[in-house]
Amino acid sequence: MVEVDSIKKYFVKRNGFFTRDEKVVKAVDGVSFSIKKGETFGLAGGSGCGKSTLAKLITGILKPDEGTVSLNGAVDIVFQDPFGSLNPRMTIQEIVGEALYIRGKDKEEIEKRVRDSLRMVKLSDSNTLTKYPHQFSGGERQRIAIARALIHRPEFIVLDEPVSSLDVSIQAGILNLLKDLQQEHSITYLFISHDLRVVEFMSDVVGIMKEGSLVEVASAKDIYNSPKHEYTRHLIASIPTI
Amino acid sequence: MNKRIIFGLVVILGMMIIALFAPFIAQQDPLEINHDARLEPPSINHLFGTDNLGRDTFSRMVYGSRISLSVGFIAVLISLGIGISLGGLSGYYGGKVDGVIMRLVEIMYCFPTFFLIMMIITFLGPSIVNVMIVIGLTSWAGLCRLVRAEFLTLRERDFVHSAKVQGVSDMRIMFRHILPNAMAPVYVSATLSIGGAILIESALSFLGLGVQIPNPSWGNILTSGKNYMDYAWWLTVFPGFAILFTVLSFNLIGEGLREVLDPKLREKRR
Numbered sequence: 001m002v003e004v005d006s007i008k009k010y011f012v013k014r015n016g017f018f019t020r021d022e023k024v025v026k027a028v029d030g031v032s033f034s035i036k037k038g039e040t041f042g043l044a045g046g047s048g049c050g051k052s053t054l055a056k057l058i059t060g061i062l063k064p065d066e067g068t069v070s071l072n073g074a075v076d077i078v079f080q081d082p083f084g085s086l087n088p089r090m091t092i093q094e095i096v097g098e099a100l101y102i103r104g105k106d107k108e109e110i111e112k113r114v115r116d117s118l119r120m121v122k123l124s125d126s127n128t129l130t131k132y133p134h135q136f137s138g139g140e141r142q143r144i145a146i147a148r149a150l151i152h153r154p155e156f157i158v159l160d161e162p163v164s165s166l167d168v169s170i171q172a173g174i175l176n177l178l179k180d181l182q183q184e185h186s187i188t189y190l191f192i193s194h195d196l197r198v199v200e201f202m203s204d205v206v207g208i209m210k211e212g213s214l215v216e217v218a219s220a221k222d223i224y225n226s227p228k229h230e231y232t233r234h235l236i237a238s239i240p241t242i
Numbered sequence: 243m244n245k246r247i248i249f250g251l252v253v254i255l256g257m258m259i260i261a262l263f264a265p266f267i268a269q270q271d272p273l274e275i276n277h278d279a280r281l282e283p284p285s286i287n288h289l290f291g292t293d294n295l296g297r298d299t300f301s302r303m304v305y306g307s308r309i310s311l312s313v314g315f316i317a318v319l320i321s322l323g324i325g326i327s328l329g330g331l332s333g334y335y336g337g338k339v340d341g342v343i344m345r346l347v348e349i350m351y352c353f354p355t356f357f358l359i360m361m362i363i364t365f366l367g368p369s370i371v372n373v374m375i376v377i378g379l380t381s382w383a384g385l386c387r388l389v390r391a392e393f394l395t396l397r398e399r400d401f402v403h404s405a406k407v408q409g410v411s412d413m414r415i416m417f418r419h420i421l422p423n424a425m426a427p428v429y430v431s432a433t434l435s436i437g438g439a440i441l442i443e444s445a446l447s448f449l450g451l452g453v454q455i456p457n458p459s460w461g462n463i464l465t466s467g468k469n470y471m472d473y474a475w476w477l478t479v480f481p482g483f484a485i486l487f488t489v490l491s492f493n494l495i496g497e498g499l500r501e502v503l504d505p506k507l508r509e510k511r512r
Contacts (some may be wrong), residue, residue: 059407077407085400089422099408148404 001037001188002156006030006129007057007067009050011172027053029212030067035205037155038186044196044235050212051181051192052193057091058190073154076149080161082141086133091117093129093142101151117147121177139170150181156188175202196239200224208232247498253491261307267410268301272458281474283437291476292404293466302458303484309447309459310440310488313374314466317439318432320378326384330416333393334385350383359442360451368451377439385431392424426503430496437492444485460485 009028027050035041045051056062058069059077079085086095094101096117097110105113111129118128121143133141142162149157159178163171175198182189191202199206199220206223208216208231214230220228227233261268272286284291330445332343359376365373396402397420405415446452447461457461460481467477486497 056403059403061406062405073405077404079400079404083398086405087401087405087419087423090418098405098410100412102408102410145404148408152408 001072002041002058002190003068003070004031004033004058005068005070006032007054007064007069009053009057009062011202011218018093028057028064028211030217031212031214032067033207033214033217035188035190036190039204040183040189040191040202042199042206043190043192043209044194044199044206046235047194047207049209051194051209052160054157055190055192055208059158075156075158076154077143077147077160078149080160080164082138082145082165083133085145086141088133091130091132095133096144096148096151099148103152103200105107106207113151114147117151118144120150120181121147123147138166139174139195139223142166142174146174146177146181150185154187155186156190156194158190160192161194162191163198164195167232171198178202196235208235244498244502246494247502248497250493250498252496253487257307257311257488260304261311264304264307264308267402268298268304269299270301271330272301272305273456274298275380275404279472281429281477283474284476290480291474293463293477294470299480301371302463303441303460306453306458306460306463306481307488309370309453310436310443310485313370313377313443314436314440314492315375316374317381317443318435320375321385321435322428322432323380324379325382326389328382328390329386330393330421333390334397334412334416336394340390345389347383347386350380351446353380355380356442358371358404358444359446360449363446363451368446368454370453372441373446381435381439383426388427388431389424390413393420393429396420396423430500430503433496433499437489437496440485440492441489 008026008027008030011025011027013023013025015023025154029050031050033041043051044056044100053062055077056070057064059075060069061077075160088206090098093111097114100110100113114129115124118124123140123143133144134218136144146162162178163174166174178189179202180186193199193202197237200223203220206218207214208223208229210231216223216227218228223232224236227236261399277294279288279292279296281294282288282292282296288298288300290303293299293302302494328346332340358380359373362376362380363372366376393416402415402419405419410419443452443459444461444464447459448465450462450465453459453462455466463481464478466486467474467481471478
């Protein structure tokens with residue numbers, strides 16, 4: 001369903017205008033994995049390990065320097081920060097319906113499908129459509145972002161830290177919603193988070209990423225019960241216990 | 243509501259009404275010469291006095307306001323068009339496009355604008371249409387940089403990334419997603435530029451490169467008045483103040499807008 005084959009992305013930083021002193025940051029350094037249809041691949045790792053760059057490479061926001069990404073069908077993405085991912089100058093109808101609008105669908109169909117999409121994320125207040133993003137809470141905005149991703153019925157959605165900026169009390173609601181949607185519509189997920197517990201809850205297969213590379217890939221159970229790589233053990237050991 | 247904006251708006255709206263209804267407000271023909279009423283001081287018949295040919299200064303100034311305001315608005319519209327398109331392309335695409343456009347901006351910055359305008363007008367011949375176009379064509383560089391800077395930051399926002407993933411075209415991303423979020427500083431800059439454009443037009447007309455006599459503009463009323471400054475103060479004071487207040491009002495609106503639209507204040511309100 002989703003095949004990522006040894007992709008690389010390096011960023012070159014020049015230390016000042018007059019110097020040849022360059023620093024190469026290997027954000028993603030030869031990552032390969034595949035995801036089966038309807039499954040969730042969880043990607044965990046510390047901050048700065050290249051998770052978000054990988055998400056941008058897979059969705060085509062960035063072009064890889066090397067390697068290929070092959071997808072069967074449409075892809076969409078949900079970002080971490082629901083304040084930055086919704087255009088503040090557009091109404092919810094315009095935001096959620098845009099993917100259909102640019103494909104020339106007529107007005108009635110767009111409105112109907114926007115309503116369907118919002119119902120799927122459990123936002124069915126009748127005057128939602130004409131409101132602007134700032135009139136919603138963080139959790140509601142993230143639901144709107146999910147509704148936008150769902151509207152053109154993608155087979156694959158990249159979830160880049162979708163609950164990291166939300167209150168813990170709201171996180172569970174969003175995670176359960178994502179799971180329900182996956183079961184109903186057999187959507188494939190790439191779920192990215194720095195929070196191992198959330199990744200365990202969501203994923204079938206987990207990949208641990210460190211400094212641009214995948215250091216370990218295993219089923220969610222195996223990762224926690226018998227971690228093989230030292231870094232994985234370190235991450236599991238540092239999960240805070242209450 | 244901001245006091246500066248209100249003051250500026252009142253003056254500008256007043257000016258606009260005067261310009262729009264000039265034939266009803268000016269009781270005398272601004273071009274009619276009357277040798278029996280030369281250099282008369284302000285009176286009931288001639289509110290702002292008469293000039294060396296006996297023409298009514300008030301009527302001439304009322305018609306002159308049409309020139310000042312239309313030059314201001316049209317010149318700025320032209321520079322907005324150029325500045326937004328080039329700045330947008332530059333900031334959005336970056337790389338070579340950005341390089342070429344920014345070199346162009348730097349070249350524009352190298353010329354002393356006023357002398358460049360004077361030179362072009364001398365070649366093209368003085369006319370009010372030429373003045374509008376040339377002011378517009380030479381004053382977009384600052385705006386271009388401003389728009390570029392806004393586009394540079396906005397293109398990295400997640401709502402733009404999201405639009406890209408959904409397959410929204412570059413054109414639509416630029417105009418529908420980025421531009422509306424980049425307009426606040428553009429409004430400020432454009433308002434301030436209107437004042438600047440009016441000032442340039444007045445200066446050009448003063449030097450005889452703008453509106454040609456006998457047609458009135460604030461700048462050329464000032465020119466013909468300067469020879470009689472010693473004993474006919476009304477010929478220089480009234481057009482001088484008209485220019486001052488108009489430009490001042492646009493600047494106050496611009497400053498007020500800057501205050502209202504300041505991103506820090508905006509964050510607080512959200």
